[in-house]
Amino acid sequence: MAYITMAFVKTWFPVYMLLFEMYNIYPDIIDFWRVPTVGKLIGVLLFLAVFPLCRPLRRCYLIFHRAVFFNMIYFPYLSRMQDIPSPSKIEVFYGHYGAPAKLDDGVTNLAYSRDAPQAGMLRVSSALSDFINNLPSTRELVLPISRESVYQVLVSQAHSFVRQNNPYSFLSRVSGKGILVTNGASAHDLMRSSLLPAFTKDNINRLAPGFIEHSSKLVAAVDSKLDPTCAHTSLDLEEPITRSLTDSTCQALVGAHFDLLEQPGSKTALAFGELATEAATFTTVLHCMFKFMRWGSRNIIDNFVRDAANAKIALHDSKYGYKDVVGSDGASSDIISFLLAHDAAEWNADNFLAQFYSLLAMQSDTIGGIRRTLWYLTLYPEIQSRLRDEIRTAFPGGAASITSAGDLTSLRFLDCVLKESLRLAPPRSDTIYRKAVKDVYIDGHRIPKGTTVYVDAYLLNRQPSVWDPDASEFCPERWQQRESDADAFTDEQNLMTFSKGPSSCIGEKFALLQMKAFLAGLVGTFSFESPEEDPMADKDNVYSAEKLKALLVARVPGW
Numbered sequence: 137m138a139y140i141t142m143a144f145v146k147t148w149f150p151v152y153m154l155l156f157e158m159y160n161i162y163p164d165i166i167d168f169w170r171v172p173t174v175g176k177l178i179g180v181l182l183f184l185a186v187f188p189l190c191r192p193l194r195r196c197y198l199i200f201h202r203a204v205f206f207n208m209i210y211f212p213y214l215s216r217m218q219d220i221p222s223p224s225k226i227e228v229f230y231g232h233y234g235a236p237a238k239l240d241d242g243v244t245n246l247a248y249s250r251d252a253p254q255a256g257m258l259r260v261s262s263a264l265s266d267f268i269n270n271l272p273s274t275r276e277l278v279l280p281i282s283r284e285s286v287y288q289v290l291v292s293q294a295h296s297f298v299r300q301n302n303p304y305s306f307l308s309r310v311s312g313k314g315i316l317v318t319n320g321a322s323a324h325d326l327m328r329s330s331l332l333p334a335f336t337k338d339n340i341n342r343l344a345p346g347f348i349e350h351s352s353k354l355v356a357a358v359d360s361k362l363d364p365t366c367a368h369t370s371l372d373l374e375e376p377i378t379r380s381l382t383d384s385t386c387q388a389l390v391g392a393h394f395d396l397l398e399q400p401g402s403k404t405a406l407a408f409g410e411l412a413t414e415a416a417t418f419t420t421v422l423h424c425m426f427k428f429m430r431w432g433s434r435n436i437i438d439n440f441v442r443d444a445a446n447a448k449i450a451l452h453d454s455k456y457g458y459k460d461v462v463g464s465d466g467a468s469s470d471i472i473s474f475l476l477a478h479d480a481a482e483w484n485a486d487n488f489l490a491q492f493y494s495l496l497a498m499q500s501d502t503i504g505g506i507r508r509t510l511w512y513l514t515l516y517p518e519i520q521s522r523l524r525d526e527i528r529t530a531f532p533g534g535a536a537s538i539t540s541a542g543d544l545t546s547l548r549f550l551d552c553v554l555k556e557s558l559r560l561a562p563p564r565s566d567t568i569y570r571k572a573v574k575d576v577y578i579d580g581h582r583i584p585k586g587t588t589v590y591v592d593a594y595l596l597n598r599q600p601s602v603w604d605p606d607a608s609e610f611c612p613e614r615w616q617q618r619e620s621d622a623d624a625f626t627d628e629q630n631l632m633t634f635s636k637g638p639s640s641c642i643g644e645k646f647a648l649l650q651m652k653a654f655l656a657g658l659v660g661t662f663s664f665e666s667p668e669e670d671p672m673a674d675k676d677n678v679y680s681a682e683k684l685k686a687l688l689v690a691r692v693p694g695w
């Protein structure tokens with residue numbers, strides 16, 4: 137069995153790499169399937185004829201091009217950006233990122249930036265690791281490491297860059313061209329300006345009751361799973377949190393109940409199934425979205441969202457069970473209602489659907505943010521108790537007395553804890569790529585057209601020159617102390633978790649408020665402990681969804 141598996145992997149891996157490389161060069165290769173049958177047949181025969189040569193050819197290509205030519209000749213001698221410093225140690229085969237299995241960009245990049253404290257930017261070779269780890273196909277990356285150079289790339293010179301779309305391009309194959317995957321600066325700007333009115337602070341604040349409602353449902357679901365005979369119950373929080381957050385995001389987007397948490401067997405819930413149970417990382421979401429290609433499931437979600445949009449546009453009778461959720465004032469407060477009220481002519485069910493998938497895909501980060509915060513709270517039990525005290529003192533009447541956005545934002549320590557977790561462990565640190573659309577000068581260095589610039593939120597959020605010498609420590613108080621800081625760059629501006637500039641996260645306010653609603657309910661009601669003997673030994677490794685699969689949970693009496 138092992139032999140067959142190895143033979144399969146060894147034979148097909150190079151083919152996969154070759155196809156991946158071709159896909160990078162010719163993204164429309166997927167259109168191959170649309171050519172007539174005779175063409176397909178000739179293609180398959182040609183492929184089979186070349187197939188026996190693929191592996192040795194691929195190897196020669198890798199060794200010569202990546203190792204010999206790129207890392208030993210091009211990168212040190214021929215690159216047009218030799219004036220930009222680069223880390224001294226370069227591996228002949230892999231460039232600056234070591235063997236792919238060991239790759240941990242944030243940690244590696246932070247170490248590089250510490251070796252070059254005066255530099256504003258670094259030039260790094262990602263030679264082999266790039267396509268194995270789904271990075272853009274450029275082998276030579278520019279890594280801004282000072283806040284000034286990052287601001288030039290993302291904000292002041294933003295018009296000279298477009299988002300390098302590779303990390304998201306798979307999404308467009310499934311979901312249509314929403315804002316995340318649109319190509320071209322002007323198409324992106326148009327989409328962003330039509331979505332922006334729905335994401336202002338006032339509009340997002342109106343979503344708070346929906347977030348709080350789903351947080352209460354989650355608390356009830358967790359409570360029902362506690363074992364009354366034990367002090368602590370080992371619970372899998374990943375699944376209920378994912379279901380409940382997906383419910384709350386869907387309600388906020390289209391104003392309908394998806395009920396993934398309460399009715400896990402419903403048609404809609406099953407269609408969301410893989411997404412709801414596994415949506416831990418963006419890659420997993422994309423993976424799940426691919427599973428939606430099984431059209432049955434995908435159609436259920438499409439029809440539900442289209443139906444919701446059409447019901448609002450034409451006020452027709454719902455065919456798929458859509459029932460508008462209205463607030464206590466009788467008005468709809470969801471995103472699509474905002475958009476229609478703002479510019480009804482702009483929106484229809486189809487273009488909203490593409491945006492729906494773009495927005496929904498990003499809620500995996502909100503799940504990641506909650507996961508990271510809960511994990512830090514298990515590492516620092518005294519901070520967890522202090523946070524619980526803040527919530528209970530502000531709302532002695534229990535979770536039911538938290539009702540509005542104002543209630544959530546009044547919890548100052550919660551704000552500090554959340555931002556500190558998002559600073560140290562940004563859920564999306566490795567996908568902020570920009571490609572120069574023309575030659576541009578950053579920090580005095582020329583960046584030629586076509587160069588990929590990689591902004592690493594993990595690195596910048598831990599950069600001692602930006603924060604403090606203790607930048608890698610978990611210290612929520614730093615957000616309180618700095619409130620009166622007269623520095624031109626405030627902490628909010630330094631926080632790279634949501635990126636900056638005209639392509640930054642449009643859902644930042646949405647995500648922060650939603651995470652606060654869920655954390656206030658969870659931390660106010662329960663205590664959380666890590667099952668590990670020495671959790672601090674692992675304190676920088678907060679990325680795994682596994683961590684939430686076995687937290688020790690107990691109800692704290694008195695609330």
Ligand code: HEM
Binds near residue numbers: 636
């Ligand atoms: C903790 C949660 C979240 C984090 C850390 C996060 C982070 C990010 C980051 C880093 C980007 C890329 C920006 C860039 O390329 O410069 C982004 C883009 C985006 N995010 Fe978020 N996000 C979160 C939650 C959300 C939520 C809940 C929504 C929607 C409701 C959302 C909607 C978007 C959209 C639409 C974009 C693309 C914006 C554009 O292209 O103009 N995000 N997000």
